[in-house]
Amino acid sequence: MxxxxxxxxxxxxxxxxxxxxxxxxxxxxxxxxxxxxxxxxxxxxxxxxxxxxxxxxxxxxxxxxxxxxxxxxxxxxxxxxxxxxxxxxxxxxxxxxxxxxxxxxxxxxxxxxxxxxxxxxxxxxxxxxxxxxxxxxxxxxxxxxxxxxxxxxxxxxxxxxxxxxxxxxxxxxxxxxxxxxxxxSILNNMGVCLLYGGHLKEAIAVLESAIASNPVHALHESLLLNLCTLYDMESSKGRMKKFALLRQISRYQADAPTTILEKLYG
Missing domain, CATH: 1.25.40.10 (Tetratricopeptide repeat domain)
Known part of the structure; x- marks a missing residue:
């Protein structure tokens, strides 16, 4: 009851x-x-x-x-x-x-x-x-x-x-x-994880989308170095893509670190 x-x-x-x-x-x-x-x-x-x-x-x-x-x-x-x-x-x-x-x-x-x-x-x-x-x-x-x-x-x-x-x-x-x-910064880490998972194109797409959505803040040394490395691994056309990155840096930043310039011209 x-x-x-x-x-x-x-x-x-x-x-x-x-x-x-x-x-x-x-x-x-x-x-x-x-x-x-x-x-x-x-x-x-x-x-x-x-x-x-x-x-x-x-x-x-x-x-x-x-x-x-x-x-x-x-x-x-x-x-x-x-x-x-x-x-x-x-x-x-x-x-x-x-x-x-x-x-x-x-x-x-x-x-x-x-x-x-x-x-x-x-x-x-x-x-x-x-x-x-x-x-x-x-x-x-x-x-x-x-x-x-x-x-x-x-x-x-x-x-x-x-x-x-x-x-x-x-x-x-x-x-x-x-x-x-x-x-x-997690998009940069996602790109690295995708690379180690064998998804090179997807890794490049993630980093490129980060730059496209917010170039002023995304064009930092760590992300650029990773993206340049991915371009070199992708194909012989990576040099042209790196030149496009260089144009973006000149547009949104006054200067770039020496390590980035060496990577872009390498």
């Missing part, structure tokens, strides 16, 4: 029927649901972890809409549920802080769900909204936005976000900045 009662209570909470109003002798007529915010958020996120991200996305957006309605009520001088009952300014300020924090938490969950669905546009839009909020951790958010650009293959966009993140943080680079720099 005890297990059955617990199951009924659990189903009642899911259905939103298990409210404080049902127990006036215990809660003195307090309004609202006994189900905590964390519990409701867990219920919304569970389908995503069970291979049903679309179901989670719908539930999370419903939660977000409810939270924003409550914030709107508070800003209009009402209670969270729209009741015109007066509350003190300090209580109203506390409620606004609480529900603003919950709004941010649900937005983070929606971003994770959007990434699971490969809806990068939605994820980028929400990250941008979070960056614009007062008191937001812009350094971490801009870094996350840059990594999202990298997933899309937008190296130049990622570089802009990482630069802004470093500017916001200030001071010497930390672990996050070093990881961001490593992610920007």
């Amino acid at each position: 005890k297990i059955r009662n617990q199951k009924l209570v659990f189903l009642a909470v899911i259905d939103g029927k298990f409210n404080f109003q049902f127990y006036p002798e215990m809660y003195g007529g307090r309004p609202g649901s006994i189900a905590s915010f964390s519990f409701r958020l867990l219920l919304a996120e569970l389908p995503m972890h069970c291979g049903k991200p679309k179901e989670s996305l719908t539930k999370l957006f419903n939660m977000l809409a409810t939270i924003r309605q409550m914030l709107g009520n508070l800003k209009q001088g009402l209670c969270e549920d729209g009741n015109p009952m007066k509350i003190s300014d300090s209580d109203r300020a506390d409620s606004l802080r609480l529900w603003n924090g919950r709004e941010v938490r649900v937005m983070h969950s929606i971003i994770n769900c959007a990434l699971a669905l490969k809806d990068y546009e939605l994820a980028m839009e929400l990250l941008g909204q979070l960056c614009e909020r007062d008191g937001a951790p812009k350094h971490a958010l801009l870094s996350a936005l840059g990594r999202l650009h990298l997933q899309l293959g937008d190296i130049s966009g990622a570089e802009v976000c990482f630069s802004e993140a470093a500017e916001v943080k200030g001071g010497p680079p930390g672990v996050r900045e070093l990881v961001d720099r490593g992610l920007l």
Whole structure:
């Protein structure tokens, strides 16, 4: 009987029927649901972890809409549920802080769900909204936005976000900045891995695409040396391709290291 009662209570909470109003002798007529915010958020996120991200996305957006309605009520001088009952300014300020924090938490969950669905546009839009909020951790958010650009293959966009993140943080680079720099350089490492895997043409294509997407930052010594070596291994036409690289260097950089020039003219 005890297990059955617990199951009924659990189903009642899911259905939103298990409210404080049902127990006036215990809660003195307090309004609202006994189900905590964390519990409701867990219920919304569970389908995503069970291979049903679309179901989670719908539930999370419903939660977000409810939270924003409550914030709107508070800003209009009402209670969270729209009741015109007066509350003190300090209580109203506390409620606004609480529900603003919950709004941010649900937005983070929606971003994770959007990434699971490969809806990068939605994820980028929400990250941008979070960056614009007062008191937001812009350094971490801009870094996350840059990594999202990298997933899309937008190296130049990622570089802009990482630069802004470093500017916001200030001071010497930390672990996050070093990881961001490593992610920007990962295409060079991919080219080397492809070469050792016997995929010479694919390795060349990866490095060439990196230069084409962001020549100002991609034309650095390590990548150029690797690409020149790959050109030499590819065919006798590698010299012509190296000359094309030399033209790009002269266009985007004032000078090139001696080792690069020796490799290009070699």
